[in-house]
Amino acid sequence: QLPEPSPTYSLRGQSNIARVGQPITLHYGRHIVWPDLVMSPYYEYDGDDQWYHTLMCVGLGHIEVTEIKFGDVALLSLDSVDYGAQVVYPGQGVTLLPATVYTAAVSGAELSSAWSASGYSNPPGSTVGEVGIDVAFNGLVKISRNGDMQDHTVTVEVQARPVNDVNAPLGGWTTIITQEFTDNTVDAVRRTIKASVTGGRYEVQARVTADPINGQDNDKNTFRDVCVWGGLRGYGGTHPAYGDCTLLAVKVKANELLSQQSTQQISCLGHRHLKHWTTAGGWSGLQASRSIVWAMVDAYLNANNGNQQENTLLLTELETLHTRLETLDNHFDYRFDETGAKLLPTMNMIARAGRSSVIHHIGRWRAIRDEPKTVPVQMFTADNMTGFNVSLSAPQDYDPDALIGTFIDSDTWQQATLTYSDVSEPIRAETIDLPGITSRQHAWAELAYMVKAEKRRERGSFTTGMEGRIPVPHDLIAVCPEGVDWGHWGHIVAKTGGTLSLSNPLPFTSGKIMLRNSVGGSLGVFDIAVTGSTEAAATGLPAFDLPDIHHEPIYYIAGETESSIILCKVTDLTPQADDQVQISFVVEDSGVYLPPGAVPDDDVSVIGGGGVNLAVPWLKSSGVSTTEGVCTLTFAWGAAPSAELYEADYKINDTAWAQAALSGQLSYALQATPSQVIQFRVRAKAAGGIGAYQSL
Numbered sequence: 001q002l003p004e005p006s007p008t009y010s011l012r013g014q015s016n017i018a019r020v021g022q023p024i025t026l027h028y029g030r031h032i033v034w035p036d037l038v039m040s041p042y043y044e045y046d047g048d049d050q051w052y053h054t055l056m057c058v059g060l061g062h063i064e065v066t067e068i069k070f071g072d073v074a075l076l077s078l079d080s081v082d083y084g085a086q087v088v089y090p091g092q093g094v095t096l097l098p099a100t101v102y103t104a105a106v107s108g109a110e111l112s113s114a115w116s117a118s119g120y121s122n123p124p125g126s127t128v129g130e131v132g133i134d135v136a137f138n139g140l141v142k143i144s145r146n147g148d149m150q151d152h153t154v155t156v157e158v159q160a161r162p163v164n165d166v167n168a169p170l171g172g173w174t175t176i177i178t179q180e181f182t183d184n185t186v187d188a189v190r191r192t193i194k195a196s197v198t199g200g201r202y203e204v205q206a207r208v209t210a211d212p213i214n215g216q217d218n219d220k221n222t223f224r225d226v227c228v229w230g231g232l233r234g235y236g237g238t239h240p241a242y243g244d245c246t247l248l249a250v251k252v253k254a255n256e257l258l259s260q261q262s263t264q265q266i267s268c269l270g271h272r273h274l275k276h277w278t279t280a281g282g283w284s285g286l287q288a289s290r291s292i293v294w295a296m297v298d299a300y301l302n303a304n305n306g307n308q309q310e311n312t313l314l315l316t317e318l319e320t321l322h323t324r325l326e327t328l329d330n331h332f333d334y335r336f337d338e339t340g341a342k343l344l345p346t347m348n349m350i351a352r353a354g355r356s357s358v359i360h361h362i363g364r365w366r367a368i369r370d371e372p373k374t375v376p377v378q379m380f381t382a383d384n385m386t387g388f389n390v391s392l393s394a395p396q397d398y399d400p401d402a403l404i405g406t407f408i409d410s411d412t413w414q415q416a417t418l419t420y421s422d423v424s425e426p427i428r429a430e431t432i433d434l435p436g437i438t439s440r441q442h443a444w445a446e447l448a449y450m451v452k453a454e455k456r457r458e459r460g461s462f463t464t465g466m467e468g469r470i471p472v473p474h475d476l477i478a479v480c481p482e483g484v485d486w487g488h489w490g491h492i493v494a495k496t497g498g499t500l501s502l503s504n505p506l507p508f509t510s511g512k513i514m515l516r517n518s519v520g521g522s523l524g525v526f527d528i529a530v531t532g533s534t535e536a537a538a539t540g541l542p543a544f545d546l547p548d549i550h551h552e553p554i555y556y557i558a559g560e561t562e563s564s565i566i567l568c569k570v571t572d573l574t575p576q577a578d579d580q581v582q583i584s585f586v587v588e589d590s591g592v593y594l595p596p597g598a599v600p601d602d603d604v605s606v607i608g609g610g611g612v613n614l615a616v617p618w619l620k621s622s623g624v625s626t627t628e629g630v631c632t633l634t635f636a637w638g639a640a641p642s643a644e645l646y647e648a649d650y651k652i653n654d655t656a657w658a659q660a661a662l663s664g665q666l667s668y669a670l671q672a673t674p675s676q677v678i679q680f681r682v683r684a685k686a687a688g689g690i691g692a693y694q695s696l
Contacts, residue, residue, distance in 0.1 A: 008034065008335045015265045016041075016056060022339060024245055026305060027059035028295040028350070029333030029436070032413040033270040035059075035248050041264075042101050042233065043254075045134060045192040050254040055097050055247060056266065059335065060304055062089050062273040062286050063246040070258050071265045082255070088247035093239055096249040100237040102128065104204075109229040111135075111156065111208045118205040121234030124165035128236035131176065131204060132194040133158060139224035140183040153182040154225050155209040158195070160202040167203070186224060194235075204232055244304055246270075274298050276322070277315050290331035292354040292436075293322035296347050296367060306343045314364045321367055325354045333410065334436040353436040355449065361472050370453075372593040373476040375524075376567055379516035380464060380583075381489040381555050382482040390460030390484065390587075402426035404692050405447045410438035414620060418599065419692045420447035429692065440599045448596035458587035459571075467520040468573065468581030475570045476588065478514055478522065480557040486566040491553040495546055498538050502556070505533035511560040513538060518552045525562060614640050614684040614691030635680050636667040640691055643684035651679040 008014075008031070018037040025036065035056030044051050058065060065087045068075040075083060086096040106119035122128045135156055142152040158177035162170040176195040183189055206229050213223035250266060252258065273286040274294045289295070297318065300306040325331075332353045336346065347358045347365075356369040382388075402421035409416035418440065419429065432450070437443050462481065471477055480489040490504035492515070500513075509530050515523040523544065528536040536558075546554060559565050568585035576582055617638035637646070648660040648668050653676055660680075661668050672678055684691040 008032070008337055014267075016054070019337075023337070023341075024057060024304075025059040026299070026336040026341075027061070027063050027270055027272050028274075028298075028335075029290040029331055029438075030269060030271040030410070031333045031335055031408075031438070032267055033058055033063075033065075033335070034265065034267050038242075038247065039097075039101065040103070042103055043231075044132070044233075045190045046253075048188075048190060050190065051251050052254060052258075053097055053101075053251045054266070055094065055249045057242075058087075058246040058248055058268070058270050059272075060245050061298075061302075064271040064273060064288060065246065065248060065268050066271070067269040068248070068250070069267050070252065073258060075252075078252070078255075082253040084249075084251045086249040088242070088249060090242075090244045090246065094242075094247060094249055096251065098130075098235045098237075099239040100126070100128075100235070102126065102234040102236075104232040104234075106232045107230055109206075110212075111206055111227045111229055113207055113209060113211045115159070115205045115207050116229060118203045119232045120163070120167065121160070121202040121204055121232060122236065124201070126234075126236065127199045127201065128197065128234035129199050130194055130196050130235040131158075131160060131202060132192055132233045132235065133177075133204070133206060133229060134190065134192050134231035135181075135206075136191075136228045136230045137181070137183075137189040137224070138226060138228075139186040140181060140189045141185055141224050143222040143224075145220040149184045149186075151182050151184045152223060152225055153180055154212070154227055155180045156193070156206060156227060157209055158193070158204065158206045160195075160197060160204045162198075162200045163203045164201070169203070170200075173205070181227075190230070192231075199236070202234070278319060279316055290333060291322055292325050292330060292332040292350060292356075293318050293367065295332050296350040296358070299346050299350065300343065300365065306347075308343075312363070312365055314366050317366055321354070321356065321369060324369065324371075329439070330354050330442055331439070332436040333408075333438040349435055353434075353442075355446065357473060359472050362469075366472065368472055368474045370449075370474045370569070372590055376476045376478040376514075376522050378467065378471050378475070378520045379478045379480075379514065379522055379555060379557060380462065380467075381480045381516075381557060383489075383491070383555065384467060384520075385462040385464050385479075385481060387582075388460065388462040388481040388484075390458060390481075393457045393459065398428070400428050400430035402429040403447045403451050404429050404431045405434045405443050406431060406695060407434040407437045407443045409440065411440075412618070414618065415695055416440070417692055417694060418443050418447060420444065420451055420596070422451060425689070431693075444599035445596055449592065452589075452592040452594070456569075456586045456589050456592065459585065460568075460587075461582055461584040463576060463580050463582045465581070466579055468583055470520055471570045471573070471583070473570050473572065477568050477570060477583070477585065478516075478557055479566055479568050479585065487557045487559040487564050489555065489557050491555045492546060493534075495544075498541050499531070500528075500536050500538055500556075502534045502536060502558075506530050506536065506558055508560045511558060512562045512565060513556050513558040514565050516555040516557075517544075518547045518554065520552075523554075525565065528558065614642050614686060614689060616640050616643075616646070616682055616684050616691060616694040619680070619682055619694035619696055631672050631674055632669055633672060633678060633680075634667060634669045635682070635696070637682050637694060639666060640684035642686050643691070644686040646682055646684055648680070648682040650681075652676050654679075657681075 016037050035058045038055040038057050041054035088094050102122040104119040109116050121131050142150040156179050159173040160176050161173045179193050208227050212225045214226045216222050271288050274289040276284045276294050300308050332350050351358050351367045356367045358367050401423050404419045406417050434443050480487045494501035513528045514525045517523050527539040530536050557565050567588045569588050572584040574582040619637040647662050649657045650660045651657050681693040681695040683693045
């Protein structure tokens with residue numbers, strides 16, 4: 001069996017389906033939800049009103065549910081007597097709906113005074129304690145020869161007998177329902193009638209006590225009284241313990257606003273509740289959370305997910321990162337609803353929304369954010385590195401000159417795009433997905449960071465000893481190799497107060513010096529006045545003693561200015577033979593972290609420039625119709641202010657893009673089969689340039 005598509009992130013999947021054999025969705029943050037079916041939906045009649053019933057799973061854990069909708073119809077816009085909804089949190093029981101409802105195929109049998117063909121209330125191996133049937137009249141009335149509409153009564157009788165799993169009777173027929181229906185209408189009359197039975201499996205038959213007239217009698221009175229047996233259901237069982245997940249039970253009365261399609265597209269907003277950890281108080285109770293850090297920790301610790309041990313996390317550092325990301329208004333809003341997710345990639349996807357990566361370091365899992373740093377954690381000079389290399393990569397003609405970020409916009413809960421470029425007329429845009437990001441400003445900041453980070457073109461590596469195990473990715477290190485003009489290095493021979501005796505001469509009279517302690521870390525950067533080629537008076541030195549001959553000396557890197565001391569960001573660490581480590585790095589550029597300013601109101605691509613606005617503001621699927629097994633999907637989009645034409649493309653089952661249309665129209669109808677997965681995109685074109693794609 002092929003896996004069902006994501007009900008959150010695929011066009012075809014945005015409806016309520018029973019994803020049998022698929023994982024229960026892991027929900028974090030605040031996100032739109034199309035809950036999965038727990039039971040097959042069914043209809044019943046209460047009076048003349050038809051009611052739709054269903055039980056759905058919102059996801060793992062405690063998820064606060066708000067803004068329930070049926071298609072575009074908000075639940076709260078209905079009269080309170082026309083619906084019922086129960087949010088069932090972990091540990092609670094379902095009370096709105098029965099546990100099991102079996103529907104038998106008996107639809108459409110016209111009843112007479114003879115007993116009808118029978119049906120079975122429930123399948124073999126099951127038990128019910130209640131039986132219900134639907135009956136319908138296409139009018140129930142006596143119309144006199146003078147045209148007066150008068151009451152007419154039809155009596156329906158229902159019998160049942162117990163049977164075993166091979167349909168052999170276990171007892172005789174017993175009347176369980178005798179129901180009179182009286183009305184004087186030519187409109188349809190529909191009713192559901194029920195009866196309690198002893199727990200078991202039943203064969204059911206029905207009849208009317210007098211044959212219908214359905215026409216004129218001898219006195220030329222006209223009757224409409226045909227009764228149709230429209231459905232048979234058995235109700236039974238008790239709800240099981242559903243475990244650590246949130247359910248949504250719904251029943252709603254059909255009306256002109258609710259079509260069959262809309263009841264199969266029940267959505268809501270879900271807001272996950274998580275525990276947070278603090279140094280002062282330990283773990284909190286459950287609270288509404290959009291935290292990147294505590295989502296990542298939940299994925300790691302929760303028994304339904306990673307099921308790992310708390311003592312393998314560096315919680316104090318994670319608390320600091322959480323505080324930092326909350327200050328930046330960075331959150332993670334995402335639903336993991338597909339098979340094949342691995343723990344570490346899942347944690348890294350979550351961390352990436354906070355510009356962080358997950359690493360395993362000295363027995364603990366840590367999340368490190370790439371952000372501006374000024375103090376290196378380690379100094380490496382020619383004395384403790386080998387195999388140093390650095391290269392400057394020049395821009396190539398094929399390098400992307402813009403980034404198009406795709407994300408789910410929390411204002412619309414549709415896929416949106418933003419384009420960031422630092423050139424006036426980009427022509428080689430690259431598209432990147434931003435999972436878990438639902439804020440335009442957050443997406444804008446990450447795109448700006450990625451574009452600027454790619455401009456750091458001085459990259460290299462070197463090999464060092466055990467001290468290479470101290471830094472981690474995104475840490476800042478100071479590097480001073482032999483043969484490259486990255487400052488001057490040596491070690492402190494002697495120290496008298498603030499005067500330092502240096503092992504190697506310095507070719508300037510004043511500047512900066514960075515000192516490395518005996519374990520490789522930095523003691524700081526200090527102003528120096530060079531009083532002799534190997535003597536320097538330093539300002540603001542901390543108190544420290546020089547180590548003896550059995551320990552590493554105090555090394556230094558010096559330059560005329562602080563910028564002469566080259567700082568690098570660690571990008572990777574690779575263990576080598578003989579307890580050595582290869583450190584890969586990029587020369588740091590603080591401009592990478594400059595904030596990009598406010599996000600544009602629209603994705604106004606800089607392509608074309610000169611005030612040309614070629615942004616398609618929105619794209620959506622405006623309808624689906626099916627004829628003889630072929631689906632027609634209609635896509636519609638908003639007009640770009642400067643557009644002359646729109647180029648629309650589609651992709652079926654992740655094959656190559658194919659052009660659908662190149663015209664001035666704002667919609668396109670595409671035919672496909674129900675099993676196909678469709679992707680669609682559109683962009684605006686004009687003499688002034690080409691806009692960015694909107695995609696579904």
